[in-house]
Amino acid sequence: MTVVTRFAPSPTGFLHVGGARTALYSWLVAKAAGGKFVLRIEDTDRERSTQPAIDAILEGMEWLGLTWDEGPYYQTKRFDRYEHYIAQLLAEDKAYKCYCSTERLEQMREEQMANGEKPRYDGHCRDNPAAGGDSFVIRFRNPQTGSVKFHDHIRGPIEFANSELDDLIIARSDGTPTYNFCVVIDDWEMQITHVVRGEDHINNTPRQINILQALGAPIPEYAHVSMILGDDGKKLSKRHGAVSVMQYRDDGYLPEAVLNYLVRLGWSHGDQEIFSVAEMTELFRLDDVNKAASAFNTEKLNWLNQHYMKSLPVERVVPYLQWHFTDQAIDVSKGPALEQLLPVMADRVKTLKELAAQSRYFYEEYEAFDEAAAKKHLRPVAREALEAVQDRLASLTEWNPASIQQAIQQTADDLQVGMGKVGMPLRVAVTGSGNSPSLDVTLAMLSQTQVVGRIARAISYIMEREQAQ
Numbered sequence: 001m002t003v004v005t006r007f008a009p010s011p012t013g014f015l016h017v018g019g020a021r022t023a024l025y026s027w028l029v030a031k032a033a034g035g036k037f038v039l040r041i042e043d044t045d046r047e048r049s050t051q052p053a054i055d056a057i058l059e060g061m062e063w064l065g066l067t068w069d070e071g072p073y074y075q076t077k078r079f080d081r082y083e084h085y086i087a088q089l090l091a092e093d094k095a096y097k098c099y100c101s102t103e104r105l106e107q108m109r110e111e112q113m114a115n116g117e118k119p120r121y122d123g124h125c126r127d128n129p130a131a132g133g134d135s136f137v138i139r140f141r142n143p144q145t146g147s148v149k150f151h152d153h154i155r156g157p158i159e160f161a162n163s164e165l166d167d168l169i170i171a172r173s174d175g176t177p178t179y180n181f182c183v184v185i186d187d188w189e190m191q192i193t194h195v196v197r198g199e200d201h202i203n204n205t206p207r208q209i210n211i212l213q214a215l216g217a218p219i220p221e222y223a224h225v226s227m228i229l230g231d232d233g234k235k236l237s238k239r240h241g242a243v244s245v246m247q248y249r250d251d252g253y254l255p256e257a258v259l260n261y262l263v264r265l266g267w268s269h270g271d272q273e274i275f276s277v278a279e280m281t282e283l284f285r286l287d288d289v290n291k292a293a294s295a296f297n298t299e300k301l302n303w304l305n306q307h308y309m310k311s312l313p314v315e316r317v318v319p320y321l322q323w324h325f326t327d328q329a330i331d332v333s334k335g336p337a338l339e340q341l342l343p344v345m346a347d348r349v350k351t352l353k354e355l356a357a358q359s360r361y362f363y364e365e366y367e368a369f370d371e372a373a374a375k376k377h378l379r380p381v382a383r384e385a386l387e388a389v390q391d392r393l394a395s396l397t398e399w400n401p402a403s404i405q406q407a408i409q410q411t412a413d414d415l416q417v418g419m420g421k422v423g424m425p426l427r428v429a430v431t432g433s434g435n436s437p438s439l440d441v442t443l444a445m446l447s448q449t450q451v452v453g454r455i456a457r458a459i460s461y462i463m464e465r466e467q468a469q
Helices: 017-032 051-064 079-091 102-112 179-189 204-214 244-249 255-263 278-282 298-311 314-327 337-350 352-358 371-377 380-394 401-415 419-431 440-444 449-469
Strands: 003-006 036-040 070-073 095-098 137-140 147-152 154-160 169-171 195-196 221-225
Touching: 017 036, 017 051, 017 102, 017 195, 017 221, 017 255, 017 278, 036 154, 051 244, 051 255, 051 449, 079 095, 079 169, 079 179, 079 204, 137 204, 147 204, 147 221, 154 401, 169 179, 179 204, 244 255, 244 314, 255 278, 255 298, 298 337, 314 337, 314 352, 337 352, 371 440, 380 401, 380 449, 401 419, 401 440, 419 440, 419 449
Parallel strands: 003 036, 036 070, 195 221
Antiparallel strands: 095 137, 137 169, 147 154
């Protein structure tokens, strides 16, 4: 048997974290078994489904690297297949036309709720030859005795009594098929062997199994994953910040970090935290997924992201980093190559967005000194050190970290002061703030002319402050 899994989002919004984790788990099941991964767009809700949402789902999947072997299939293009099977069920008396009005159904539900009963269709048209009218829906004739049993890879054995399931509508009054019926036909015709989806679909499973059995179709294996909670323990939502996958791209995360984080939201392998895609594929098993809800931890994601920024091959990270420089309108042609910048800055930031923002001074003049840093380090007492180090740096015939470091050290020695008395004013002068990588490396990635000019700017700033006092 070839293992075939599917990811079947509804295009009513972006690809969110929960959906991305489901897609990843489904993808891993297929890849581990050498099987196929199918992408299906469940767009039968025509009022809420949009093309921008479809585009966002495809973009998110591609960014994560969750490539599909078949699809994307669109349910709206498969109505002829659904109609074929609805006609078959009607012909075999496994479905029937229901003429009940909306008013009758609403009154029935109100009475049931008033009596403390579970709202469900009462089967009025199920075996009523007198039923008729101009408008009707089609209902599946659900078994009335026995139960539906299935083994969930995450939750173990699950059983539903058929007496608790009413006759599901499989076609609306306008003839369009309903979600639960489309899913059954799609899973059957696409030969899906393993269905991985959210726990909110557990109640749909017995209904779908009964329809599959009525059609004589094989029953796939099921795994229902738990919800994801936010940092505060509440259901993950927009108030927790980035929940759309592409928002993580925009916020500076690498796809490797997001995938690694998502796979650990409910699954583990010993104490291991870092997983390459190859390791995930080799080690992941549905039976090892925890059925308890998982809590999102932004700090853990930040830690993973920094790990991948530092450990992935530079050429893998640079295209993503370039995206952020472009997004922040920073022209990288006017400074060091990103391949040179990344190893220097990766230790100091958690995201690529942060890296780009903190590296702006390498590519353009800063607008003003950081107020706190200037107040502390660009004081009159620092003027002598800046003038002395400016002379030494301007006279260097070789511009590299070693010669720059020697010039700074020699300045401190000549003035008989600690390195900080020279280094900190110099750092603020060159970068505009009090934070940067080591001075020798920082200055070496700027031109000698830039450095000397920025020191002059700092000296002028100090003199202006002196005159103003």
